Amino acid sequence: MAWTDKRPMSPHLQIYKLPMTAMLSVMHRGTGVVLSAGSLFLIWALAAAATGPESFALVQTVMSSWFGYLVLFGFTGALYFHLCTGVRHLIWDLGKGLQLQSTKKSGVVLVVIALTLTALTWLIAFTAG
Amino acid sequence: MNSNSLRSPLGKVKGLGSAKSGTEHFMVQRLTALALIPLTVWFCFSLAAMPQMDFETFTAWLRSPISASLMILTIIMTFYHAYLGLQVVIEDYVSDHAVRLAAIIAIQFICILVSVIGLVSVVKIIVGGPA
Numbered sequence: 150m151a152w153t154d155k156r157p158m159s160p161h162l163q164i165y166k167l168p169m170t171a172m173l174s175v176m177h178r179g180t181g182v183v184l185s186a187g188s189l190f191l192i193w194a195l196a197a198a199a200t201g202p203e204s205f206a207l208v209q210t211v212m213s214s215w216f217g218y219l220v221l222f223g224f225t226g227a228l229y230f231h232l233c234t235g236v237r238h239l240i241w242d243l244g245k246g247l248q249l250q251s252t253k254k255s256g257v258v259l260v261v262i263a264l265t266l267t268a269l270t271w272l273i274a275f276t277a278g
Numbered sequence: 279m280n281s282n283s284l285r286s287p288l289g290k291v292k293g294l295g296s297a298k299s300g301t302e303h304f305m306v307q308r309l310t311a312l313a314l315i316p317l318t319v320w321f322c323f324s325l326a327a328m329p330q331m332d333f334e335t336f337t338a339w340l341r342s343p344i345s346a347s348l349m350i351l352t353i354i355m356t357f358y359h360a361y362l363g364l365q366v367v368i369e370d371y372v373s374d375h376a377v378r379l380a381a382i383i384a385i386q387f388i389c390i391l392v393s394v395i396g397l398v399s400v401v402k403i404i405v406g407g408p409a
Contacts, residue, residue: 185363188356194336199399199403205332205333209333229322232315274325
């Protein structure tokens with residue numbers, strides 16, 4: 150059935166500013182989809198390592214390019230973000246922290262933790278490598 | 279027959295109602311998530327701590343029994359969790375029933391295929407010896 154009503158639908162996303170809780174929720178789902186696709190890269194790397202040094206050399210070349218670093222950096226950031234929002238979901242499943250004020254507070258805390266974990270991982274990567 | 283039953287006659291005939299398994303998707307989604315918390319952190323920090331990401335370093339790391347076992351668990355949990363998550367996303371946004379079913383089956387097949395490739399690769403690296 151065609152939608153004929155010209156009035157904006159609620160929530161009208163171009164006008165309505167999503168609250169942080171909604172933004173984090175959308176990003177949790179978005180990063181989940183992105184990570185699913187990114188996990189294919191891990192399998193490619195494993196299959197290449199199982200095939201031999203020549204195949205793995207290609208993985209290494211791709212990973213050590215600026216584009217590879219950009220993807221890896223985005224991937225770790227998305228991974229830790231999804232992990233932190235996921236942990237919050239598990240806490241919510243226990244019936245804790247569901248009040249509006251605590252969701253706002255935990256939202257800020259989880260973003261800080263995700264950024265810290267991302268920075269820590271890359272700090273180790275650059276000092277080890 | 280109990281006339282006070284809350285189940286509709288049609289529901290009774292079709293055998294609908296509680297099958298004692300309605301929470302399975304929900305529970306497995308959470309349990310794989312729980313397992314992935316330590317596995318993800320282990321995986322990221324192990325790779326980050328490698329002096330370099332070349333063939334010898336990577337395969338030597340993976341050949342240790344602990345790394346190989348945790349890697350196998352990571353693969354299984356990741357793609358099980360990804361399948362359950364993507365299924366929910368498809369169910370939410372794809373309204374056409376035929377397309378929805380086809381998409382969910384496709385995602386399931388891809389997740390199984392990809393995780394088997396990963397598992398076979400890990401096994402080959404462990405038992406294959408130095409390539």
